[in-house]
Amino acid sequence: MxxxxxxxxxxxxxxxxxxxxxxxxxxxxxxxxxxxxxxxxxxxxxxxxxxxxxxxRPEYVFAGPVTTFQDLLHRMGEAEFYQAVATTMRRAVTGFALAMLIGLIIGAAVSRIKVLRAAFGSLITGLQTMPSIAWFPFAILLFGLTESAIQFVVILGAAPSIANGLITGVDYTPPLLLRAGHVLGFRRLQLYRHVILPASLPSFLAGLKQGWAFAWRSLMAGELMVIIAYQASLGEQLAISRELADSPGLIGTMIVILALGILIDMLFEAADGALRHRWGLHQVRN
Missing domain, CATH: 1.20.5 (Single alpha-helices involved in coiled-coils or other helix-helix interfaces)
Structure with a gap:
């Protein structure tokens, strides 16, 4: 015992x-x-x-870090600040989700249908390289100064990158995996679901990350150009701070935008790390 x-x-x-x-x-x-x-x-x-x-530059034009962070802490105690962040993030998440759905559908179709690849492959790349700000006059003409104008440009900014990420991933799917899928009896949708999509996940994730960057930039440009009454947003606060020559407020809002962008990027990095770990590539990366 x-x-x-x-x-x-x-x-x-x-x-x-x-x-x-x-x-x-x-x-x-x-x-x-x-x-x-x-x-x-x-x-x-x-x-x-x-x-x-x-x-x-004079400090009223280019405020120092102490003044800027004091102003930012003061604004973080006000409800309007959180309303602005919530409005901007709602627009970002909604636009990115729609862009992801559209990009997934277009990428899946173009990557597997040769006629669509020949017809729209270069167009998708061209849309990806087109500056988002160039779409806003057309979007305002179509939808006016509304949420729809902002979402229209956010989707156009993000969807091509997401579609191209999926197309690239499908193109680099190893032929050995495709043959194995055929041997297992997978055809068309089953082959796409069980073989091609999992194999293209790294490239697709990279496309999602790039798509988010384009969506975020498009959204900030949209909120600067399309200011909707009674809807506080980070872009609106940038515009107001510029008009009032409020340097601490302007720089503080830019810091918030940067911090949110870094936070979302960390989420994508975590997803990428989880995927690498699942594929046994975690140690290789380190």
């Missing part, structure tokens, strides 16, 4: 040590990702303050 008790105690200690090592490993991994970002932020803040102190 004494031996059994001692063995259980030793096993418990080993488990505690292992748990402690795991926590230490997780903490070290998190710190390894955080400290470069903190260093970059510190460098930017120091350079920013040095530029302000140099007198390159």
């Amino acid at each position: 004494a031996v059994d008790t001692h063995a259980r105690q030793m096993a418990g200690l080993d488990a505690l040590e292992l748990s402690g090592e795991q926590r230490t490993g997780v903490a070290a991994k998190v710190w390894g990702r955080v400290w470069p970002m903190l260093t970059a932020v510190a460098i930017v803040l120091v350079v920013w303050e040095l530029v302000v102190l140099s007198g390159w």
